[in-house]
Amino acid sequence: MSDTRDVFDSKLASRHRVGRLFGLVCMCSTWFAIVMLSVLLVSILWQGLGWLNWDFLTSFDSRHAEQAGILAGLWGSLWLIFFTTLLSVPIGVGAALYLEEYASDSRLTRLIQVNLSNLAGVPSIVYGILGLTVFVRMFGAFSEGAKVLEIPILFATLRIPLPLGRSVISGALTLSLLILPVVIVAAQEALRAVPSSIRTASYALGATRWQTIRHQVLHASLPGILTGVILSISRAIGETAPLVMIGALTYVAFTPGDIESPADIVRNPQGLADAPFDTFTALPIQIFNWVSQPETSYQHVAAAGIIVLLVVLLVLNSAAIVIRNRFQKRMKW
């Protein structure tokens, strides 16, 4: 008996040493990630800040690093975000509503749920291949000759090419499929956070299911859904691989529909109708292109482009945080 106590006494100091060492290792690991983030940001700012000016934001890409600008990428990304949001949010929230509010615990529901987690793990480049085949080429169904579907609308003519080709809309469709699983899961979590007493109370007042969802459930879960949606959208903005796959151009000297400034939106209605079906580039594609250039001066251009991209992401994420905080204060269960 007493010898185990002797063992305990003799080992106690070294056990404490091991414990302290382990704690230190854990802390250093955490700090490693933080230090790496700082080094990454500092090196980008160091390389890029000097190259970031108004001309960079308002001019097209160039063969000369000094004159290269990001205008085409900015507008391309804006169009992509716009259409991706337009497509993925209603469908994503709708799917989440079905799974949380309507679906019974059937085999199909469980299949959809398992499928969602698997889709979230599919590499983005595979979505790129899907988009290339389904949207850009449309399974080669129009290989004899591409067609253009003309639909006159109020102020202009929609010219929809078939197949969709390397257009903004192909990119947006692909990105929508890519972020849908993330949007659905985020919206589901927000819906789950709504206490069921609200639903019961609404039913007790004689509301139908859809009335309950529209007026009570959606209203209560809106901040959660918005936060999730914004975070998913910001993931879509940084995605590069699927856009490369569907053939976003790397060197572009025009913007989709030739809309180069907010004023053009009013001035050029036909351009507005053409933009979704125009070829395009995007912020991360331009950055990728510049990083791949052998001349070192393009590294600075790339860094400047990265700063622009990170600022866009920062703005979106801050918006998500602000929305979360504001609504959380207003509504507390």
Next chain:
Amino acid sequence: MSFSDLVHHRPSPEDSRAKDVPKSETPKLETQQLCFSYGPTQVLFDVSMKIPEKSVTALIGPSGCGKSTYLRVFNRMNDIIEGTHHTGKVLLETIDVNAPEVDVVALRKRIGMVFQKSTPFPKSIFDNVAYGPRIAGTRNKKELTEIVHRSLKQAALWEEVKNRMNESALALSGGQQQRLCIARTLANDPDVILMDEPASALDPASTARIEDLIFELKKNYTIVIVTHNMQQAARVSDQTAFFYEGRLIEVGGTRALFTKPKEKQTEDYITGRFG
């Protein structure tokens, strides 16, 4: 004299006779004017009490009266919770357990604890019991086996598990799990065992086995037990302390306290006339 020298003093076997009445010699555990708070909420007020060696002391009182918190000051389990604060003294024999030179790991090895909910680690039965000696640095397989077998026998679990030492501890029944936790504590070779409502989650048969076990263990160990069940306190303990709203209302020999309580509140509580 170092802390471990102090706490490793063991009395000779002839001292270890069972006793009915608390003795007046140096107590095993003692608190002096102990106040304790979680953040801004004070939960113990000025508790002074002596706990004699090799006896069973029961802490009784309504929920939230501070008896569990009081139990946890002896092995400093409250250290794990952030923002706790105390004044007054907690003594193991003559050592202040909160003194800076006291190693909390060594303290907890000497003062074992059994919880309300049995907490077997998701490991084999053998590994559960061997946990304490292993982390303490005992590596010798033969020695470990010996300790494990002895502890399981002491905890009256040996006959039930001797053929399934490598099975998962989670496969045991609730009562067996609790006795496994007691065996695990015994394997650590403690002087004191703190029990926080050890039988409250168990069926009557398992409870009876735990109570028999406590009776057996007090020959060698000092036991402090928190219980909701007054019959249990009356059955197993030598000394009983009644807590109410963070204060120690009354402490004394169990028979005396249950038959002739000095305080009105104690009487109300043990007769069930409580608001």
Next chain:
Amino acid sequence: MRPLDNPSATNVDKQTPRSLARKFSLQRVREQAIAFTLFLCALLSILTTVGIIYVLVTESIMGVGESKAFFQEVSLKEFLTDTQWTPQYQEKHYGVLPLLGGTFLVAGIAALIGLPIGLFSAVYLSEYASPRARNCIKPILEILAGIPTVVYGYFALVFVTPYLLKPIFQDWLGFEVSVFNAASAGIVVGIMIIPMVSSLSEDTLRAVPRGLREAGYALGSTKFDVSVRVVLPASISGILASFLLAIARAIGETMAVTIAAGQTPALTMNPFESVQTMTSYIVNVSLGDTPVGSMSYKSLYAIALTLFCITLAMNFLSQIIMRRFREVYE
């Protein structure tokens, strides 16, 4: 008793006041239309999976119509055993091994860095850090997770190789470090998966019941004993699941690897050489002008199918392990 056999049942029906009777209404039609539309939204996710599988299979295993699929022209044996990958050259070889080797070399380096660091920081966050420190650190890790992968590629090329690898491994230890190399790609992918491992592992560590920790401490454990001998073993399946997800992510990572690892399909274990991964091959081919129907075009689908199968298997395994873990504690 069936209502039809009972004349009084119809009587009851007649007695139902008009205001409570079930009747045709536009509102009911609308409700049902909405439910159906929402169901279609949910079904789209299944359709996406079917679409992915259909697209990959028709171009690589079974051709539709006259077009021949990749594996109808290249035998599976050649694909899996040939040690050269040269679809663009005159003398064509279709051995996936160099691409697989490159992929696993990069993912291996990433795992070597990301898994332990992610796990240690999860232990730090769940066992050591004060709530305040945790509230500071977790958002920072989320930022790290939100940075686009093309930025990590830039970081590998512009910082990691010239300022980290070259001074240490070339100038000091005498290795030959090329501009494009597997090590720099592996390092940045490793950094990329840290937040993922850390947050998933932390969730499983925190799911370990508090009682187990208290029991550990009550037996005279140090914080190290509780973390390593109680909490980690109790959550081992959850941690494994997070590791699998992270490795799957590293295998599917594209842009950072395309930028930093180079475009040389080489079967090598040397981390300082340029390698090509499955993902960077796909990007590389699609950047060039590849005629639809050519062998290099079809090879895209064959590689993508391989990639899809590997990551899907790992995700599946991870989910199964995770479900086991939940069964124990929830």
